[in-house]
Amino acid sequence: IFNPFITNSFTEEIEVLVFLPQNDSFLFSHARVAPAIRYAQDRLKAEYPGFHFNIHFENSDLANHALFTLADRSCNLKPDLILGPVREYEAAGVVRLASHWKIPVISAGALATAFKNKETEYSHLTRIAPSYVKMAETFKAMFEHFTWKSALLLIEDDMKERDCYFTLEGVYHLMDDYNVEVEIIHEQAPFNIEETFKNNQDMEVVIICAGADRIREIMLAAHKQQLTNGSYMFFNVDLFNASSYGNGSWKREDEFDDDARQAYASLNTVTLLRTVKPEYENFSMEMKRSIEGLGLYDCNDCGNVNMFVEGFHDALVLYSIALHEGMKNGYSKTNGTEITSHMWNRTFEGIAGQVSIDVNGDRVGDFSLMAMTNIEAGNYEVVVNYFGENKTFQLLPAFNSDHFTLTRRKEVPKKEKEVENHSC
Amino acid sequence: IFNPFITNSFTEEIEVLVFLPQNDSFLFSHARVAPAIRYAQDRLKAEYPGFHFNIHFENSDLANHALFTLADRSCNLKPDLILGPVREYEAAGVVRLASHWKIPVISAGALATAFKNKETEYSHLTRIAPSYVKMAETFKAMFEHFTWKSALLLIEDDMKERDCYFTLEGVYHLMDDYNVEVEIIHEQAPFNIEETFKNNQDMEVVIICAGADRIREIMLAAHKQQLTNGSYMFFNVDLFNASSYGNGSWKREDEFDDDARQAYASLNTVTLLRTVKPEYENFSMEMKRSIEGLGLYDCNDCGNVNMFVEGFHDALVLYSIALHEGMKNGYSKTNGTEITSHMWNRTFEGIAGQVSIDVNGDRVGDFSLMAMTNIEAGNYEVVVNYFGENKTFQLLPAFNSDHFTLTRRKEVPKKEKEVENHSC
DSSP states (O other): OOOTTTGGGOOEEEEEEEEEOSOTTSTTOHHHHHHHHHHHHHHHHHHOTTEEEEEEEEEOOSTTHHHHHHHHHHHHOOOSEEEOOOSHHHHHHHHHHHHHTTOOEEESOOOSGGGGOTTTTTTTEEEOSOOHHHHHHHHHHHHHHHTOOEEEEEEEEOSSSOHHHHHHHHHHHHTTTSEEEEEEEETTSOOOHHHHHHHTTTOOEEEEEOOHHHHHHHHHHHHHTTOTTTTSEEEEEOTTOSGGGTOOOOOOSSTTHHHHHHHHTTEEEEEEOOOOOHHHHHHHHHHHHHHHHHTOSSOTTTTOOOHHHHHHHHHHHHHHHHHHHHHHTTOOTTOHHHHHHHHSSEEEEOSSSEEEEOTTSBBOOEEEEEEEEETTTTEEEEEEEEETTTTEEEEOTTOOGGGGOOOOOTTSOOOHHHHHHHTO | OOOTTTGGGOOEEEEEEEEEOSOTTSTTOHHHHHHHHHHHHHHHHHHOTTEEEEEEEEEOOSTTHHHHHHHHHHHHOOOSEEEOOOSHHHHHHHHHHHHHTTOOEEESOOOSGGGGOTTTTTTTEEEOSOOHHHHHHHHHHHHHHHTOOEEEEEEEEOSSSOHHHHHHHHHHHHTTTSEEEEEEEETTSOOOHHHHHHHTTTOOEEEEEOOHHHHHHHHHHHHHTTOTTTTSEEEEEOTTOSGGGTOOOOOOSSTTHHHHHHHHTTEEEEEEOOOOOHHHHHHHHHHHHHHHHHTOSSOTTTTOOOHHHHHHHHHHHHHHHHHHHHHHTTOOTTOHHHHHHHHSSEEEEOSSSEEEEOTTSBBOOEEEEEEEEETTTTEEEEEEEEETTTTEEEEOTTOOGGGGOOOOOTTSOOOHHHHHHHTO
């Protein structure tokens, strides 16, 4: 079995079921992600010529559709591997049933905190993109580094996909040693920003996850109240640098642009750390070409190759490595538990750089902190990188420590009455 | 096909999958409900000798177990009928998949508001017990009758089964024309009763769903603050008259019994209307005998034959009527959509009295309002009945209109400061 000359010649037909939405308003729509999976499939032919992937794309637009498809298809032939779904509510049902049937699931989504429970419900899930809890580590590391003690989380909740809710839920859970308050902002409902700041004067850090317009509204209000001069540290989370995930851009070509630019000088953005290696260029160009070929109109940020696209590419690579290793050890593709365990606690070369999956089957995350470094021009630069593997902090040349120094508002004496108000 | 002499001789093997928990702390545990299903099966032999029910009991204690069982079993042979599950989270998954496969589901549970959506997700669900929204109609009728305008809902939420949350959610949704405020009480967390009453002085009616101890705590606090003398109308919801659903009994054999009895003189209880007909006695005795034969120790209220037990009995009766009618019309048991439609918009004789299923496949509910009619003895009587079919109100001889007359607290002037506090 261990003869190195024949190991790569394992032959296997591999049934892959992929759940992606047809709706192109999602960054992880079929049109965007499918070319990356095909790209991986082609590339893997060289290394694993005996692996034949039979890839079945199923749409997952309707609620529960993915779960029904899995249940229906599995009566005839259970898939060997499931890729997706990305969205939390959809992923929950599919991953539970797949785990019950011991079928490996790899998703570039399912980023919510609940999915880290691999003991029972989600035992066969591998997460190929860094989860929200991993992102939260970046905040925890910052709080330790800068010795901040308290945070106000402003969360816009659409009560449907709930991306922002899930995003900051990770921060809330990870930072339970800190004084963390939460304000939920309901989409399209009025939100009293002034009242919120007044009720949370003691908080040092404000962390926002919201749509781009709401963020701008909050920052303009904070600026108007002179709270952007070091009274608070402001952060937003914008992992995918895409408008649907709350792109933190100040510019709107409107009368508030100048104020917004000044306000955003105090707003720092946590995003995914992007690495680029020579091979990536080819991948990236291929992906752009595929998207352009489709002539999608209703498609924001189409030019970006995002983490979802990379993730699903890397998912097929990771599975191949694990299956190959499992077969070397005498297991077959039908042993989904064994193949899954070979994907965990492993580092491999992904399309954009090294990918590390931790012992719990979740990708280790690297993140960047961006800050406005040229206030005149309103330009952002990466000032800090955070590496999840060794939990280290890298201050880049553009980092300016004054920018991250809190100048508490000593001039505002707290009135007895206001303190009383806090308790109700 | 319409020959009346042969219609009852249809022969059919009917696969029934029943989901009930083994855990006897539930009023709808396998030990309590299975005898009722067997009883119905026996009784139906006379009327439908050709129907052979193959009843498979599956436990549903673990999260998602019922869904997995359905998915697993259905690969070989899809059931013709599913009975249960009762609990909301469990029912959701099973009913969705069953509806996708067009398998009729009848449950004496799934009482939450969401399940009334039969357009898509829950298309094949028939609810054989009155849902929480039906119960809410009783409150709406009372509010109209007594011209009350506002209600404070006090909801104890265990964040697991969430029975009380789902119970009063129905009231909240149905009464959106009224001024309704909600206070969530977290299990085992402290709850500032005085503060709550202070912040809700304008409310006329207080509707509580909580565990028996919490209700007593609230009523004692209200009594201490002299709010039980007509300042508010107090109600609790205790559909199953069982301790696990918040039995509103004041008696504990402790030092507070006397105060509690006086406090509960102002607490009125909404419960299911119970009817008894001669045949019921036999059923009831059989059920008690089955339970006693099992010698269950960990079993509260074992003596009661509750709505769940009756409901699952009647479920099999209803299905038989519908299947028989469907077959007369030329359909077979495999046409789950057609059989389901024959169960809806129909009135039939259940084990405890008439059962009406509305056009949406949900049981029409009759409810009783109980009030303390002898304060010396602390005894309750039914004072009002509400009949869902024609939405009428029946005042019984024990009804005393003074008891339901609000004497607003004119002696407490609202201070400016307190009004301010309301807004925060």
